[in-house]
Amino acid sequence: MMSYLSHIKDCNNCQLANFRPFYVDGIRVGHLKHDFAERLKSWPTVFQVSPQAVRLDPHLCSLAARTQAMRTVVEILVEQGVIPHWHGESYPVTGTSKAQVLFTLDRGAASYFGVRAFGQHLNGVVNDNGQLKMWIGRRSRSKWSDSGKLDNMIAGGLPYGISLSENLIKEGWEEAAIPPDLCAQAIPVGYISYCMETPLGLKPDIMYCYDLELPADVIPQCQDGEVEEFYLWPVEKVAALVQDTEEFKKNCNLVIIDFLIRRGFIPPDHPDYLEMVAGLRVPL
Amino acid sequence: MMSYLSHIKDCNNCQLANFRPFYVDGIRVGHLKHDFAERLKSWPTVFQVSPQAVRLDPHLCSLAARTQAMRTVVEILVEQGVIPHWHGESYPVTGTSKAQVLFTLDRGAASYFGVRAFGQHLNGVVNDNGQLKMWIGRRSRSKWSDSGKLDNMIAGGLPYGISLSENLIKEGWEEAAIPPDLCAQAIPVGYISYCMETPLGLKPDIMYCYDLELPADVIPQCQDGEVEEFYLWPVEKVAALVQDTEEFKKNCNLVIIDFLIRRGFIPPDHPDYLEMVAGLRVPL
Numbered sequence: 394m395m396s397y398l399s400h401i402k403d404c405n406n407c408q409l410a411n412f413r414p415f416y417v418d419g420i421r422v423g424h425l426k427h428d429f430a431e432r433l434k435s436w437p438t439v440f441q442v443s444p445q446a447v448r449l450d451p452h453l454c455s456l457a458a459r460t461q462a463m464r465t466v467v468e469i470l471v472e473q474g475v476i477p478h479w480h481g482e483s484y485p486v487t488g489t490s491k492a493q494v495l496f497t498l499d500r501g502a503a504s505y506f507g508v509r510a511f512g513q514h515l516n517g518v519v520n521d522n523g524q525l526k527m528w529i530g531r532r533s534r535s536k537w538s539d540s541g542k543l544d545n546m547i548a549g550g551l552p553y554g555i556s557l558s559e560n561l562i563k564e565g566w567e568e569a570a571i572p573p574d575l576c577a578q579a580i581p582v583g584y585i586s587y588c589m590e591t592p593l594g595l596k597p598d599i600m601y602c603y604d605l606e607l608p609a610d611v612i613p614q615c616q617d618g619e620v621e622e623f624y625l626w627p628v629e630k631v632a633a634l635v636q637d638t639e640e641f642k643k644n645c646n647l648v649i650i651d652f653l654i655r656r657g658f659i660p661p662d663h664p665d666y667l668e669m670v671a672g673l674r675v676p677l
Numbered sequence: 678m679m680s681y682l683s684h685i686k687d688c689n690n691c692q693l694a695n696f697r698p699f700y701v702d703g704i705r706v707g708h709l710k711h712d713f714a715e716r717l718k719s720w721p722t723v724f725q726v727s728p729q730a731v732r733l734d735p736h737l738c739s740l741a742a743r744t745q746a747m748r749t750v751v752e753i754l755v756e757q758g759v760i761p762h763w764h765g766e767s768y769p770v771t772g773t774s775k776a777q778v779l780f781t782l783d784r785g786a787a788s789y790f791g792v793r794a795f796g797q798h799l800n801g802v803v804n805d806n807g808q809l810k811m812w813i814g815r816r817s818r819s820k821w822s823d824s825g826k827l828d829n830m831i832a833g834g835l836p837y838g839i840s841l842s843e844n845l846i847k848e849g850w851e852e853a854a855i856p857p858d859l860c861a862q863a864i865p866v867g868y869i870s871y872c873m874e875t876p877l878g879l880k881p882d883i884m885y886c887y888d889l890e891l892p893a894d895v896i897p898q899c900q901d902g903e904v905e906e907f908y909l910w911p912v913e914k915v916a917a918l919v920q921d922t923e924e925f926k927k928n929c930n931l932v933i934i935d936f937l938i939r940r941g942f943i944p945p946d947h948p949d950y951l952e953m954v955a956g957l958r959v960p961l
Contacts, residue, residue, distance in 0.1 A: 490951075491951055492948065556946065557944075557945050557946055558946075580940065580941035581938075581941045581944055581945045582938070582939050582940075582941065583938050583939060583954050584945070584950075584951070584954055586955070599951070601945050654865075654866070654867050655866050655867060655939055656864065656866075657864035657865045657866065660841075660865055661841050661865045661868070661885050662840065662841055662842075664776065666868075667774075667775055667868070667883070670867050670868050670958065671870070671958060671960060674954065674955060674958045676955060676960070
């Protein structure tokens with residue numbers, strides 16, 4: 394039996410005992426599975442591995458030196474098939490503040506090191522004569538992750554070196570052919586955080602959320618092959634699909650639950666309300 | 678120098694070392710200052726007081742028995758002037774779930790026992806030809822707390838035994854003369870949590886938030902003397918007052934910051950964004 398809350402719990406299933414912390418310059422930036430941590434002993438000039446923690450060697454003390462050392466390690470792990478996938482997009486690795494970037498890391502390796510990742514998700518809605526409808530994408534069957542699952546209209550990771558607004562406009566064009574001047578009208582409405590344990594490792598994630606009201610004559614069309622079809626469904630139908638099924642990519646459920654809460658579709662006397670609202674912003 | 682974040686920190690200033698936990702039936706329901714906890718030794722049949730914790734005596738095992746025993750103690754403490762104020766409104770005392778009420782307690786004693794309290798705050802807004810304005814109240818100079826401070830259009834505690842929607846409509850009429858059918862159109866948009874240490878004790882608070890768009894011809898008018906004047910100000914002016922001053926009652930700043938985030942007035946590239954958004958929903 395699914396429920397809104399069960400999706401939130403699915404995205405916050407991590408058992409930190411399965412991991413050991415990863416420190417850079419004394420700052421905890423991630424978490425590694427124990428067997429992955431042991432593997433890093435192959436690079437004794439890069440990592441100090443103990444049963445309690447992994448530390449990046451302190452002689453790597455600049456963004457450039459850390460990035461280069463990590464890149465070399467990740468490239469070999471991809472060659473060895475330990476990390477299956479070189480994504481080709483750099484994520485910033487940060488401590489407490491998002492502004493303080495300690496190094497960058499390929500997105501394909503982020504979960505292995507359990508570093509915090511940032512993404513952007515946009516709810517595309519249409520006011521159809523007073524009935525609110527939402528554009529929902531179906532991910533391509535050929536996508537390497539979550540193929541065929543339902544998705545928010547626009548969703549993407551935030552790579553290093555591009556601003557939130559530029560990246561949203563770029564993703565809006567690539568994923569849905571939304572004209573840049575229209576996409577720029579999207580309203581930022583907060584963020585959702587969750588911490589998910591996956592077969593790859595740990596995914597502590599921050600999703601910046603946006604709402605964009607589209608005119609009736611703008612039909613999203615995928616440009617980059619990541620989405621195979623778009624549907625325009627009444628919000629009530631979308632809510633029922635989230636509540637009762639696992640049709641959506643796991644974290645996209647949370648974006649829609651947040652939307653339903655902010656817009657009053659989930660009322661505060663819902664028995665899970667306190668737990669749901671708290672569960673959409675877990676401390677990372 | 679004030680900032681949005683400084684208000685959030687002001688409302689989350691508690692040092693738990695100044696308190697000891699208060700347990701009922703093995704469930705932690707509150708926190709007490711150490712000197713207040715020691716005072717409860719006067720009622721050895723009601724409280725088990727140790728340096729580490731205070732426990733309600735387990736022979737008090739029903740809602741009615743606990744409520745009666747607590748009421749007797751609080752009445753004496755009010756007589757003695759230890760608790761200065763009998764509010765006359767019962768708050769439910771709950772553990773993890775809001776539905777599981779262990780006993781009820783006068784609102785005037787809530788901070789002394791550090792129990793979680795629930796309230797409702799409503800942002801009243803007017804769309805004035807495309808410019809968004811917000812109704813702001815000034816609290817009566819004769820009010821016992823935060824007199825003369827700025828306040829949200831409607832704000833009130835949620836007493837025991839009344840539903841969220843009934844209480845909002847009641848408060849809307851008492852505080853601002855908002856017609857019930859209009860107030861019923863308020864959109865619930867989530868909640869804010871904070872944990873504030875005050876001279877009285879600890880205030881872990883959950884504020885359910887609402888947005889209500891008012892027609893231009895509805896002018897709020899206080900019925901119960903709690904508000905001395907209402908102002909209709911552009912949202913930008915309200916934002917500046919929150920950001921730069923301490924004019925607002927402390928927790929009302931948070932309600933407006935939450936509004937500014939949900940409506941995109943505070944953009945996600947604000948340097949304090951991550952900390953602000955997380956700080957509006959601290960785990961209680």
